[in-house]
Amino acid sequence: LGWTVDAEPVPLDTEFPQWGDSRYVRLVLESETLTLAEALRHLYVLLPVLDDAKHYWVSADEVDKLLRAGEGWLPGHPEQQLITSRYLSRRWSLTRQAREALELVRLAEADDSEVESIDNAVGEETEAEEKPTPLAVLRREAILTALRARGAARVLDLGCGQGQLVQELLKDVRFTEIVGVDVSVRALTIAARRLGLDRMGERQASRVQLTQGSLAYTDQRLKGYDAAVLSEVIEHLDLPRLPALEYAVFGHARPRTVVVTTPNVEYNVRWETLPAGHVRHGDHRFEWTRAEFRAWAAEVAERHAYEVEFAPVGPDDPEVGPPTQLALFTLRAEKEAKAA
Numbered sequence: 084l085g086w087t088v089d090a091e092p093v094p095l096d097t098e099f100p101q102w103g104d105s106r107y108v109r110l111v112l113e114s115e116t117l118t119l120a121e122a123l124r125h126l127y128v129l130l131p132v133l134d135d136a137k138h139y140w141v142s143a144d145e146v147d148k149l150l151r152a153g154e155g156w157l158p159g160h161p162e163q164q165l166i167t168s169r170y171l172s173r174r175w176s177l178t179r180q181a182r183e184a185l186e187l188v189r190l191a192e193a194d195d196s197e198v199e200s201i202d203n204a205v206g207e208e209t210e211a212e213e214k215p216t217p218l219a220v221l222r223r224e225a226i227l228t229a230l231r232a233r234g235a236a237r238v239l240d241l242g243c244g245q246g247q248l249v250q251e252l253l254k255d256v257r258f259t260e261i262v263g264v265d266v267s268v269r270a271l272t273i274a275a276r277r278l279g280l281d282r283m284g285e286r287q288a289s290r291v292q293l294t295q296g297s298l299a300y301t302d303q304r305l306k307g308y309d310a311a312v313l314s315e316v317i318e319h320l321d322l323p324r325l326p327a328l329e330y331a332v333f334g335h336a337r338p339r340t341v342v343v344t345t346p347n348v349e350y351n352v353r354w355e356t357l358p359a360g361h362v363r364h365g366d367h368r369f370e371w372t373r374a375e376f377r378a379w380a381a382e383v384a385e386r387h388a389y390e391v392e393f394a395p396v397g398p399d400d401p402e403v404g405p406p407t408q409l410a411l412f413t414l415r416a417e418k419e420a421k422a423a
């Protein structure tokens with residue numbers, strides 16, 4: 084960690100040197116570059132680790148505390164396994180959760196992109212040194228453009244994952260209320276950490292909320308928003324579960340605007356790294372052609388009284404189309420009201 088450590092054992096009792104040393108040391112940490120805040124975060128984690136005896140009940144929020152205090156040093160620490168396991172009092176399931184989260188953080192920090200690295204492997208034709216814009220960035224830009232065009236202020240990010248879109252939404256004051264929903268507590272923990280929710284000013288914090296929930300069930304909390312985003316989410320549901328999501332979002336929550344993005348499977352042949360016939364991500368339950376996506380979207384729109392338009396995300400290949408397809412739904416009553 085970069086400290087010069089001076090640890091001098093403290094005698095059990097100075098009156099009786101024959102009793103030997105106590106289990107305590109007088110500790111001095113010195114560094115030219117590290118800050119006091121870093122020292123406190125290191126000690127917060129490492130004192131119980133060195134002690135190897137936690138004196139209070141270890142609950143699930145200890146994982147969050149560990150991730151927060153370990154930010155910037157624990158993901159890459161060579162003794163990460165030992166530290167994590169001892170900090171969590173060797174509670175196996177918590178340790179595994181923490182280690183998985185740390186690994187995701189490490190990967191994300193390694194290239195500051197999503198875990199779905201293949202999503203980022205493509206972009207427009209570019210000069211040798213110029214990096215192509217990651218597809219994930221193009222996707223977020225397309226979504227933000229659609230939301231701004233609709234004048235949406237209160238926005239749901241459904242299946243928000245690690246909170247990258249929420250982070251972008253927060254940068255624009257036009258978005259006054261941003262709610263990230265995901266079924267994965269782990270993803271939400273990482274999102275909270277990415278956003279720095281606990282360090283955020285009150286004003287900023289009041290604009291954002293992360294909450295756990297499944298899109299396969301109707302949820303009262305999701306009613307009354309201007310817009311909902313489903314960015315690369317539908318393909319993570321088993322096809323037989325998709326109608327439940329459709330109903331929960333379009334039938335029950337019923338925001339004025341819904342933006343849906345999903346991979347265009349036709350584009351997969353343009354990826355040299357993707358073996359033929361493979362989906363882009365291990366958790367994708369299906370990937371659709373442009374025709375399949377349009378047919379689904381048109382049917383959903385019809386059933387729930389929305390209008391739908393389509394837009395490409397990324398380079399629109401003349402033969403196979405764009406890497407990602409976007410559908411923009413508008414509630415019909417809204418459209419008529421606008422026209423009037």
Ligand code: SAH
Nearest residue numbers: 242243244265266267297298299314315319
């Ligand atoms: N929207 C993000 C993340 C996409 S990954 C982005 O565009 O990068 C898909 C996300 O959907 C995952 O975080 C996963 O946990 C979430 N998800 C999958 N099924 C879900 C469900 N039934 N309810 C809520 N979230 C779900």
